[in-house]
Amino acid sequence: MNIHINGQAYKLTHENPVSVTAALALYFTEPQQSTFAVALNSDFIGKDDYDQTMLKHGDSLDVLQPIQGG
């Protein structure tokens, strides 16, 4: 199963669906240490839903973090 996180492809070795929580563990070395918010296929996913939201082949996550802005 292939997913994308911030535009980067991730190939998962198992065929079973994985949760957003599991996918974030692929992306961050220490997710709990980071400040971020997540969108799945361009729709917002709240933190409370990470465990229950399962990803399927071709899904795309955006993981955004604070930055300076005008």
Place this chain on the structure above:
Amino acid sequence: MSLSIYGQRLDSRLLIGSALYPSPAIMKQAILASGSQVVTLSLKRQNPNEQSGQQIWRYLQEIITEVDGQLLPNTAGCKTAKEAVTLAKMSREIFQTDWLKLEVIGDDYNLQPDPIELLIAAEQLIKDGFKVLPYCTDDLVLCQRLYDLGCEVIMPWASPIGTGKGLMNPYNLATIRLRLPHATLILDAGIGKPSDACLALEMGYDGVLLNSAIALADNPVLMAKAFGQALQAGEQGYVAGIMAQRQTAHPSTPTLDTPFWHQNN
């Protein structure tokens, strides 16, 4: 004299951006020197193995605590209402605020807001409980529509973002002020120098939002002070009541008993 945004009283009429400064330390000094209590910031994709975004976030939290202020997340980079709504919800989760500087860009050349998508996004976000501060063009009807939707604060541009060209169309801006007397009007984008901000306040605008004019100055901290003083001058000038312009000259010095005066025959 204070500014009210969605019922929150603020001591300064300046909303300030957090980008483009030479360093985080200068950013902090400039924000503190400006007196602003509202600081804009954003969300972006970042390298997960770098902690720069995390450091900036901690820095901005410290500043907001120090000035007893308010973060104002923006939706920079969004080109559709759907993108802006998604980014707004992500920002609300992280920053724990309903305030939102709504940006929906319609043209890459001059970063002009897309009025159609802006209205769609504003309507949806207000339904979702956001307090929307829309960045828009100086189009009276667009501003009216945004106000009618429930945007208590409207932020027309002075000129395109980052140009520093100042108030491109004072007539349009003055007309918006005249026609929307109860809206909180913040002049956003394109301000280049303190006198631009002063002029906006003299016209009756409630505040200005700027970033580049301070961050890109040779001395951002000094420029931040200058903007703070310019806003005070503009506000006091507006409150004091500016004299009406006259078509012809009128001597300031009394003409009665003018020396060396002779009756012309």
